[in-house]
Amino acid sequence: MINRYLYILILMFFLESCWFDKTQPNIVYMPDMYYSDAYEPYSDPNFNHNKEIKKIEIPFFSKGKTSSLLPVKGTVSRNHSFSNLIDVKNKGFNDFKNITQNPLYIYNKEKKEISIKKGEKLYQINCSICHGKNGDGNGELVKNEKIFGIPNYKDRDITIGSIYYVVTYGKNNMNSYVSQLNEIDRWRVSEYVMFLKNK
Template structure:
């Protein structure tokens, strides 16, 4: 007798669960756009943006994430101003000569040499000529940072490879090399 009650109870639960589902009228969809999204053809024109643009433009006056503005221009006058006025924002805890040396060995040693004498591997193989020694130049931390940021003569800019803090670390290491020459 107990088994008949169990079977009847199970049968009742199955009927109850199956009666809630109706294929003709599915349940309410919370975000219907996620279930039935508009499909865009790859590389096709779309009216998703205003005036036929390919993407939305950033807000006026906005800066890229992580971008730090540099107030000196890429001119001779900007170089001279940076040379005279620009000082390192790093405090004694932020200065790390080992990290500066590692960055110098990655980006600078091939042209400027290990000691900053201008006799790197590319100069020895005559790929670049006229790389000056740090000993022969009147340089300040501002002028070094400016040159790393914008480049000078045949040296290109390293602003896209080195963050401002890394450029200051390389600047500190270059000044250390200059003092040893």
């Protein structure tokens, strides 16, 4: 009889200690470590987990109700798309290879010289380490034998559209550069690659 009561007592203890909603734990032994007072990016600085509410008065944060500042005026959002430049939906590499004119000249009215000049800066930062400063496939990584098989642009049958496609989606060993370059900058780099090919 005593064993039965002991078993029931132990079972009640275990059931009492179980808590099925893991998002709201029953007991937190060290709340200061479990719920950090540190700011989470883009969050409201007054956000708390059942803690005593502290009103934090920081002029930069209180205006936008966020723990980070707004982007500088005139900067380009990475989420913003320049989809009016060219319709890319359901198009593959071969479709892009038929594009021989830079859409920046049509839609943005950007002059070719400006596009090449801006494309050169972007190319030196993002591409020359592998492809070389002159597009000959002899970048620093190739010279140090860290990567192989980088082609010379002059040996390739490429168009501005095919270059744009590869920079956007990647091909073979090359990854996509969408997270590094927005759409306009990818067209500028493509223009500069064609400039190196025809140089």
